[in-house]
Amino acid sequence: MPLKNAHTQPHTSAPSWRWALLGLALLIAFLLPWPLSPLWIRIATEVIMWAGLAQSWNIIGGYTGYLSFGHGAFFGVGAYMTGIVMLHLGWPFALGLLISGIAAALMAVIIGYPTLRLRGAYFAIATWAFGEMIRQIATILEITGGAFGMQLPSYLNLPFFYYLFLLVTGLTYLTTYLLLERSPFGYKLLAIREHEEAAEMVGVDTVTIKIKAFALSAFFPGVLGGIYAYWVTYIHPDSVLGAQLTDFMVVMAFLGGIGSLWGPFLGAVVVQLVNRVLWLVWGEGTFYLIIIGAAICTVVLFIPSGIIGLLQSRIFLPGTAWKEIRKKVKW
Amino acid sequence: MLEVKQISVSYGLAPALWEVSLSVKDGKIVAIVGSNGAGKSTLMKAISGLIHPGEGTIEFDQRRIDHLPPHQVARMGIAHVPEGRRIFPHLTVIENLKMGVLPIKGQKRAQEILKNVFNLFPILAERQRQLGGTLSGGQQQMLAIGRGLMSDPKILLLDEPSLGLAPIIVDMVFEVIARLNSQGQTILLVEQNAFLSLEVAQYAYVLEVGRIVLEGEASKLIDDPHIKKAYLGE
Numbered sequence: 001m002p003l004k005n006a007h008t009q010p011h012t013s014a015p016s017w018r019w020a021l022l023g024l025a026l027l028i029a030f031l032l033p034w035p036l037s038p039l040w041i042r043i044a045t046e047v048i049m050w051a052g053l054a055q056s057w058n059i060i061g062g063y064t065g066y067l068s069f070g071h072g073a074f075f076g077v078g079a080y081m082t083g084i085v086m087l088h089l090g091w092p093f094a095l096g097l098l099i100s101g102i103a104a105a106l107m108a109v110i111i112g113y114p115t116l117r118l119r120g121a122y123f124a125i126a127t128w129a130f131g132e133m134i135r136q137i138a139t140i141l142e143i144t145g146g147a148f149g150m151q152l153p154s155y156l157n158l159p160f161f162y163y164l165f166l167l168v169t170g171l172t173y174l175t176t177y178l179l180l181e182r183s184p185f186g187y188k189l190l191a192i193r194e195h196e197e198a199a200e201m202v203g204v205d206t207v208t209i210k211i212k213a214f215a216l217s218a219f220f221p222g223v224l225g226g227i228y229a230y231w232v233t234y235i236h237p238d239s240v241l242g243a244q245l246t247d248f249m250v251v252m253a254f255l256g257g258i259g260s261l262w263g264p265f266l267g268a269v270v271v272q273l274v275n276r277v278l279w280l281v282w283g284e285g286t287f288y289l290i291i292i293g294a295a296i297c298t299v300v301l302f303i304p305s306g307i308i309g310l311l312q313s314r315i316f317l318p319g320t321a322w323k324e325i326r327k328k329v330k331w
Numbered sequence: 332m333l334e335v336k337q338i339s340v341s342y343g344l345a346p347a348l349w350e351v352s353l354s355v356k357d358g359k360i361v362a363i364v365g366s367n368g369a370g371k372s373t374l375m376k377a378i379s380g381l382i383h384p385g386e387g388t389i390e391f392d393q394r395r396i397d398h399l400p401p402h403q404v405a406r407m408g409i410a411h412v413p414e415g416r417r418i419f420p421h422l423t424v425i426e427n428l429k430m431g432v433l434p435i436k437g438q439k440r441a442q443e444i445l446k447n448v449f450n451l452f453p454i455l456a457e458r459q460r461q462l463g464g465t466l467s468g469g470q471q472q473m474l475a476i477g478r479g480l481m482s483d484p485k486i487l488l489l490d491e492p493s494l495g496l497a498p499i500i501v502d503m504v505f506e507v508i509a510r511l512n513s514q515g516q517t518i519l520l521v522e523q524n525a526f527l528s529l530e531v532a533q534y535a536y537v538l539e540v541g542r543i544v545l546e547g548e549a550s551k552l553i554d555d556p557h558i559k560k561a562y563l564g565e
Contacts, residue, residue, distance in 0.1 A: 187429070187430065190419075190422070191419060191430050194419040194420070194421055194422060195417055195418075195419050195420075197381065197413070197417060198413070198417040198418070198419065199430075200381065200400075200401040200402055200405070201379060201381075201401060201405060201410075201411045201413065201417075202405060202410075202430050202431050202478065202482065203402050203405035203406050203482060204402055205400070205402040205403075206402065207400075
């Protein structure tokens, strides 16, 4: 085995039919707004936003193995930053998005610097506390409009937001692919997730690498939050800083398969579609939470590699998935 | 090459090492012998930067390393093969080995080292696509040593390479240690198996409850009555 590709190719390269599939999916995504009604464009937009958020969480939670339970805060910070930039400073939306992303990433560095030195549950606890702190701050500050929130100028153009989310989410996946699946950086994260002490001993500067990964995983939610704020035009602490935001990112990533490129995408599609269909059928309610809870239990217990794991290894071998599950269940 | 001077380490209030000094010269195998809980692994961790001594200094190539983080120590040329192997279980053998390559080494050098590692451990070449966690204990130990070698270290720290291995595998591992040394590799070896390590080493220290109680030429220590009684079971 030649070592030619050491540090550049953690995995074997994708076969060409996968590229064809990807091209087809992109084409469908690009043409999607034409046949859809405004309601379904909104739903499709949400799905794409969530796909981006779940992937962002996956960078730190899946690839690095550090569970962030405050990731919603980066989305909220982004939403508020864009709001502040547009409303109070009168700067353009695009600049707001950039500032939102950078602010979220900077915040991740500040939070990560002390907490990513610790291992185990401390990071999870610290990020959870951080998320709660940001929500409280947004509730009392004047510049964020306190508990009432902020009203942004409205720009009613559904396809515009659809394509903007598509672009940013697309960039999230491209970045993940290039930096985490195809570079030494990805190898180092893998080493940290697999065995952190051993990673240190082979010369990986674990703290710096983890902080970089955390900042990267915060940047995109910041940008997505900014787009969201302009899209829905009205934001308040519960809508952009609520705990469900983080919960959904975690749930989607887990359901789809953490630490994989396409897992979070599949998870986001399934969860958000189920969520919206139930909403259409039964109206506003919390019933979908029960279904999602049951789905998560099933995934964690029986298919820890998520939907993507099922697709990759077993769906083409009929029956084996069930055999696998039956083996684990003691009747 | 490596000079440990009067280091003391404690875990909280519990002291683990008292004023331990040792030195490793270029091209030698130095063994640290001692029973369970003597502080051998603590000493290794202090050298590789995983813990920092409260007192004393550690110098490597005339540079102080006692307060450097582990990744910097590793980049200076100290490869620590930890106790209990600590390989990456969900990565393949070849991926585990690639992890050991430091970015500062060129591709060509990496190729040569890999060839050498496969020469030392042909089984790793055969199993390069297998997941690390599915190897036998002995093979995992070989993989851990191989990964350590991939960084082209100036000194190799081996912590209990015989731990939990069948006697025939232990002999094999020690043969490789001797072979590496004959190629010029400097090695600091920590072992409970006093007899084997004194046989392979040129110089040795005896560590008991955190202190160095004896040191000398390995060939002389083997005949020392205290050693015989305490470690060789005679």
